[in-house]
Amino acid sequence: xxxxxxxxxxxxxxxxxxxxxxxxxxxxxxxxxxxxxxxxxxxxxxxxxxxxxxxxxxxxxxxxxxxxxxxxxxxxxxxxxxxxxxxxxxxxxxxxxxxxxxxxxxxxxxxxxxxxxxxxxxxxxxxxxxxxxxxxxxxxxxxxxxxxxxxxxxxxxxxxxxxxxxxxxxxxxxxxxxxxxxx
Amino acid sequence: xxxxxxxxxxxxxxxxxxxxxxxxxxxxxxxxxxxxxxxxxxxxxxxxxxxxxxxxxxxxxxxxxxxxxxxxxxxxxxxxxxxxxxxxxxxxxxxxxxxxxxxxxxxxxxxxxxxxxxxxxxxxxxxxxxxxxxxxxxxxxxxxxxxxxxxxxxxxxxxxxxxxxxxxxxxxxxxxxxxxxxxxxxxxxxxxxxxxxxxxxxxxxxxxxxxxxxxxxxxxxxxxxxxxxxxxxxxxxxxxxxxxxxxxxxxxxxxxxxxxxxxxxxxxxxxxxxxxxxxxxxxxxxxxxxxxxxxxxxxxxxxxxxxxxxxxxxxxxxxxxxxxxxxxxxxxxxxxxxxxxxxxxxxxxxxxxxxxxxxxxxxxxxxxxxxxxxxxxxxxxxxxxxxxxxxxxxxxxxxxxxxxxxxxxxxxxxxxxxxxxxxxxxxxxxxxxxxxxxxxxxxxxxxxxxxxxxxxxxxxxxxxxxxxxxxxxxxxxxxxxxxxxxxxxxxxxxxxxxxxxxxxxxxxxxxxxxxxxxxxxxxxxxxxxxxxxxxxxxxxxxxxxxxxxxxxxxx
Numbered sequence: 061x062x063x064x065x066x067x068x069x070x071x072x073x074x075x076x077x078x079x080x081x082x083x084x085x086x087x088x089x090x091x092x093x094x095x096x097x098x099x100x101x102x103x104x105x106x107x108x109x110x111x112x113x114x115x116x117x118x119x120x121x122x123x124x125x126x127x128x129x130x131x132x133x134x135x136x137x138x139x140x141x142x143x144x145x146x147x148x149x150x151x152x153x154x155x156x157x158x159x160x161x162x163x164x165x166x167x168x169x170x171x172x173x174x175x176x177x178x179x180x181x182x183x184x185x186x187x188x189x190x191x192x193x194x195x196x197x198x199x200x201x202x203x204x205x206x207x208x209x210x211x212x213x214x215x216x217x218x219x220x221x222x223x224x225x226x227x228x229x230x231x232x233x234x235x236x237x238x239x240x241x242x243x
Numbered sequence: 244x245x246x247x248x249x250x251x252x253x254x255x256x257x258x259x260x261x262x263x264x265x266x267x268x269x270x271x272x273x274x275x276x277x278x279x280x281x282x283x284x285x286x287x288x289x290x291x292x293x294x295x296x297x298x299x300x301x302x303x304x305x306x307x308x309x310x311x312x313x314x315x316x317x318x319x320x321x322x323x324x325x326x327x328x329x330x331x332x333x334x335x336x337x338x339x340x341x342x343x344x345x346x347x348x349x350x351x352x353x354x355x356x357x358x359x360x361x362x363x364x365x366x367x368x369x370x371x372x373x374x375x376x377x378x379x380x381x382x383x384x385x386x387x388x389x390x391x392x393x394x395x396x397x398x399x400x401x402x403x404x405x406x407x408x409x410x411x412x413x414x415x416x417x418x419x420x421x422x423x424x425x426x427x428x429x430x431x432x433x434x435x436x437x438x439x440x441x442x443x444x445x446x447x448x449x450x451x452x453x454x455x456x457x458x459x460x461x462x463x464x465x466x467x468x469x470x471x472x473x474x475x476x477x478x479x480x481x482x483x484x485x486x487x488x489x490x491x492x493x494x495x496x497x498x499x500x501x502x503x504x505x506x507x508x509x510x511x512x513x514x515x516x517x518x519x520x521x522x523x524x525x526x527x528x529x530x531x532x533x534x535x536x537x538x539x540x541x542x543x544x545x546x547x548x549x550x551x552x553x554x555x556x557x558x559x560x561x562x563x564x565x566x567x568x569x570x571x572x573x574x575x576x577x578x579x580x581x582x583x584x585x586x587x588x589x590x591x592x593x594x595x596x597x598x599x600x601x602x603x604x605x606x607x608x609x610x611x612x613x614x615x616x617x618x619x620x621x622x623x624x625x626x627x628x629x630x631x632x633x634x635x636x637x638x639x640x641x642x643x644x645x646x647x648x649x650x651x652x653x654x655x656x657x658x659x660x661x662x663x664x665x666x667x668x669x670x671x672x673x674x675x676x677x678x679x680x681x682x683x684x685x686x687x688x689x690x691x692x693x694x695x696x697x698x699x700x701x702x703x704x705x706x707x708x709x710x711x712x713x714x715x716x717x718x719x720x721x722x723x724x725x726x727x728x729x730x731x732x733x734x735x736x737x738x739x740x741x742x743x744x745x746x747x748x749x750x751x752x753x754x755x756x757x758x759x760x761x762x763x764x765x766x767x768x769x770x771x772x773x774x775x776x777x778x779x780x781x782x783x784x785x786x787x788x789x790x791x792x793x794x795x796x797x798x
Contacts, residue, residue: 220508225422228484
């Protein structure tokens with residue numbers, strides 16, 4: 061990644077993290093982008109917007125959109141935290157300084173549920189290697205827990221790939237095959 | 244064949260008559276005669292009916308043969324498009340190789356941007372336009388030829404070809420709405436159109452019935468038709484792509500445990516698709532509103548007749564466009580409401596799926612409220628057709644939520660808009676109920692504003708008062724509200740209630756005599772007057788006061 065190179069423009073220096081995965085894999089598992097608990101900026105980041113196209117998301121653009129620096133030094137983190145504390149005083153913005161996320165936000169009824177920004181990319185690709193998901197598991201399962209690994213929030217069968225144009229056209233053709241004479 | 248059939252039937256009837264006669268030989272002669280007459284009459288009737296049916300059948304068969312030709316031709320086209328769709332996707336994806344496209348894509352926000360072009364860029368754009376246009380024309384030529392539509396179109400009338408092309412166009416635009424290239428949701432059909440400046444560009448397709456048929460491109464899709472047709476592409480309603488019939492009530496009924504997870508997945512897809520529909524609506528409306536706003540500003544600065552003419556024409560175009568978009572979205576919402584009504588009773592014992600369906604309901608509701616905006620906030624007026632769709636949606640929702648007052652208000656005002664006065668204003672019944680016995684699930688004022696355009700002033704006042712009372716009852720809820728309303732009403736009417744017992748206007752003290760009055764009151768308070776008789780008290784007070792005045796007052 062050229063922007064990850066240490067010899068970069070004067071204004072922005074990104075450090076190349078030796079343990080970072082290649083960007084192609086990152087697109088499948090967005091959890092890698094914002095490592096929870098390692099920056100205090102987690103709780104004070106910007107909410108995700110559905111209007112942004114996400115399939116061509118790179119870590120830099122994610123960081124720019126979120127206003128969160130990742131892969132930077134501890135002093136950078138501290139500076140950031142200080143800025144944010146000044147920007148959001150805890151007395152007025154108590155909800156931004158919570159450390160815990162209420163279970164109600166994640167597990168409750170879909171109407172009241174709130175998905176946090178790091179959960180934007182959690183629909184697993186059909187060929188993903190996430191334990192408990194994939195085409196082999198959960199398809200003929202009789203019980204709920206069968207085919208589901210511990211700690212995995214989703215099941216491959218409870219998720220559909222995005223509605224693509226070929227499917228749309230096929231379904232329209234099927235419906236119109238049942239049209240009576242309307243001409 | 245007619246004659247044979249009639250003969251056969253007559254023969255059979257005659258045989259039956261003979262058999263009946265033979266069976267009734269033992270009975271009285273009058274009965275036999277009557278039976279014979281009746282049979283003959285029956286036979287005659289049967290023969291007539293048979294003949295009429297035959298004639299009708301022949302006529303129908305002729306019509307059906309003609310109509311079947313058109314439908315078959317259409318189905319040929321439809322199936323061929325399904326087979327050829329990957330090629331179309333490939334043609335559109337090929338736009339990526341044009342110079343400057345990647346940069347355009349990175350900065351693309353869904354609308355065309357006037358670029359300052361040097362000659363080289365203009366050349367590149369023109370080349371791109373030519374390349375894509377040619378490729379698409381060739382593609383459609385192949386589709387029409389290989390499906391056999393060209394041959395079939397020789398037997399079809401202009402109207403039938405138009406209808407077939409309309410359905411074909413709807414299918415293509417539905418596919419284009421869902422298409423995105425290279426795994427990038429920003430790379431849509433409108434990206435290609437805006438990059439190559441294909442908006443409004445047309446290509447001839449084929450010739451039939453002596454007329455030339457064209458395809459023209461716009462950012463919203465493709466339009467097939469004659470050269471003189473309006474350039475507004477039509478899209479099939481989005482629900483046709485959702486596959487709702489795979490999850491109808493009869494499909495789910497006895498297989499709930501097997502169907503649970505796919506149904507869950509499908510409901511999540513529906514939620515996402517409705518959100519995407521709403522975003523599409525907002526995007527398209529924003530673009531046309533900005534165009535109109537620019538023209539409006541131009542006219543405001545320089546109001547001359549031709550500019551105002553242009554503005555009026557643009558407003559008309561905008562109106563037609565908004566009507567099309569509204570009807571497109573409403574048809575999907577109506578289909579989803581009907582599906583929910585269909586499916587929810589079958590899923591009584593599935594609380595998590597019901598929760599997801601509830602969320603889908605909420606998302607459809609929020610989408611519907613967006614459609615009110617152009618007519619409640621802006622000056623757009625929806626046509627009768629759109630209001631009928633609104634009414635259909637409202638009635639579909641009332642089947643599941645019969646206590647929803649905002650929906651009842653919507654239906655009532657929509658009916659009055661359309662001139663259906665038979666139902667009256669049934670939403671006024673909520674005035675007799677307690678405020679927890681009905682529900683206000685969305686803001687009724689946006690619907691009432693939309694439909695107030697064609698209501699009489701009195702009807703509008705009635706709706707305004709109903710909405711005010713409803714909002715007040717929900718905003719300051721108290722079980723005593725009706726009681727207080729009655730108290731206030733009777734208070735306001737008090738003077739007219741007992742007119743003969745009304746007292747004459749009482750004496751009020753002049754400001755300079757106020758201390759005399761205070762003295763009188765104090766005197767009474769201190770037990771100066773001891774009788775319980777009120778009249779005596781009053782007399783005594785007046786006596787005291789007149790003595791007081793006679794004695795020169797307080798000086």
